[in-house]
Amino acid sequence: MINYAHRGASAYAPENTMSAFDLGLRMNADGIETDIRRTKDGVLVLFHDDDLLRIAGIPGSVEELTYEELSAIDLGLRKGPQYRGERIVTLDDFLSRFSVPGVMLALEIKGKGIASDVWNRVRNIRSGYTITSFDYGSLLEVRKLSDSPRLGYLTDDFSHSMIDRIVSDGLTEICPRADLLTSGMSDYAHDKGLSVRAWGVADYGLMVHCCLNGA
DSSP: OEEEEEEETOOOOOOSSSHHHHHHHHTSEEEEEEEEOOOSOOOOEESSSSSHHHHHHHSSSEEEEEOOHHTTTTTSSSGGGGGOOOOEEEEHHHHHOOOOOOEEEEEESSSOOOOHHHHHHHOOOOEEEEEESSSSSHHHHHEEEEESSOEEEESSSSSSHHHHHHHHHOOOEEEGGGGGGHHHHHHHHHTTOEOOOBBBBOOOHHHHHHHHOOO
């Protein structure tokens, strides 16, 4: 089992910030999961949502703003005054700090058309990692660039046919929604050489379910 801090320790600190990542490791997570988008001026940054409303309370999206404009936004204050001044994190700064031996990284491609840029930055890091995405095409784009990266598909389809497709295309991990896990399907994926990592582990009950069903 690998326990990832989802967007860092996002239940306690502002998600996808340095505070959240640091806290996740202090809470003994085995690794960190995060999300990658590209700004209007081409900087790869860590941000989950399609827009800024939930996190920052303002309109617009990462893709519509420059890195300088995004850096002026306080991403921590809505989580509590102790997090005032938390800023958006670049992928480069994240990798410089957290790509160390013993820390696993799950790097989710969120934005369109950024797969090659992500791979160019990840290819020489020191830690274990998996590049993941809900966008199958992004994963295939990375696979065309290199045979070496670990690639995981985030999916609602945890079936024999999907597992067979992933194996055929040279991916290494299937990431089904947590409530879809069954021991039979997990065993099938493992027998095919895939690792299994569940997403959407929203509560203790789902965590137990994942542990019992082979994630």
